[in-house]
Amino acid sequence: MKILCLYGYPDYNKGDSAICLGAHQLLKSIYDTEEIYFANFLWPDHPATIRTKAFYEAYNIKTIDIPSRNRTKYEKLTNILVNRDRGVSSFLMEENFDMVISVGGHFLFSKDSDIKEKIRNKVRLLDIYQPILEAKKLGVETGILCQSIGPFNKPDSIIRKIIDNVDFIITRESASYNEIRNKHKDTLASIDMAYFMSIPQVKKRVLEIDGDYVVLNLRKVLASGGYQVADDMFSKQNEYFARLTRELINRNKKVLLISQVTSSDPNDPEVDTILHEEFKSKYFKEESDVKVVKEEYSEYELIDIYKHADALISTRYHGLIFCILASGNPIGVNLSGIGHKLVGMFNDLDIVNNYIELDDAIISKAVSKTINLIEEKNKYNKDKYIESNFEKIKGLLLG
DSSP states (O other): OOEEEEEEOOTTTTHHHHHHHHHHHHHHHOOOSSSSEEEESTTTTSSHHHHHHHHHHHOOEEEHHHHHHHHHHHHHHHHHHHHHHOOHHHHHHHHHHHHHEEEEEEEEEEOOOHHHHHHHHHHHHHHHHHHHHHHHTTTTTTEEEEEEEEESSSOOOHHHHHHHHSEEEESSSSSHHHHHHHTTEEEEEEOOOGGGGGOOOOOSOOOOOSSEEEEEEEOSTTTTTTOOOOOHHHHHHHHHHHHHHHEEEEETOOOEEEOOOOOTTTOOOOOOHHHHHHHHHOOOTOTTTTEOOOOOOOHHHHHHHTTTTSEEESSSSHHHHHHHTTOOOEEEEEOOOTHHHHHHHHTTOOOOHHHHHHETHHHHHHHHHHHHHHHHHOOOOHHHHHHHHHHHHHHHHHO
């Protein structure tokens, strides 16, 4: 069995790399094969590709370069019209893959507010899924493996084409399954690939903190494609975390702002540390119990940090997954209308109360609820959750 996975992203975002580490482990367990390749999303000499190759090489995971990753905007727009990429088609025939799948992430949703954004989203989706469209024309098995899907605010021809050209769709939580189950006949609700990572034992605690601590994580960019939090919601996020932090300090807890996302571009708005430093400077400049942790931690180090925290209050989906893998106390905060993946995952784990819907919440009530969740940790069975979903995925893929 020879499998092409789209894509092997660099570990700038630890959630992206965790998806790939887990996907490799899952597919290797199901198919008993070493022929699993992760396509590089960008061209061979791009800094992100160089970092990607180095990261996966350390885990003995194969990466592969595919054609058409360095196209101009004009070439990408033309691709929408012709809907063919013969370079990718030739590549797939030469490599003779048995399966081409898109792994993890959240790409298929319609959130377009104007024509410019609509075109941008179509170009982005074709850039991601074109190898699947070409594979389907060649009779190769295709699929979507453990992604979030939706919401769909309006019909979209490109999204419809992608859905029609995959043999199976496995979502990573039940809310996405409810979005897609009536649009594709072979669909399954499961979990995120990151849950299947092999987690090594940490011999020594990553962080030695004097006293109890809580970890916070803010964000500005939503999902894939660079969609940003609206200004009013971003302000609401900051006010919520500021009031929460003051309450935590009053309860003699340390507050750590820890990044999950870095970048080769120090000005990238997705980098958490930039937001954390701005937050600290604005609200807690002289407060020693509030610390911006600037170190870049691995996926496994983050798991260890969350294991010993009183809670992780996070706007990031994979940060919450790391916390669950640590058997910690995950509290999810949704900032905009694509947070159904948080609701879906928490509902599947039977801890849906651990979710703060900041769109609708009055700040004081949101803070009060969060404090209660920190003090009264809800129980969940992560091992049963992972094991049962492994069997479900295996049954569909081999069925």
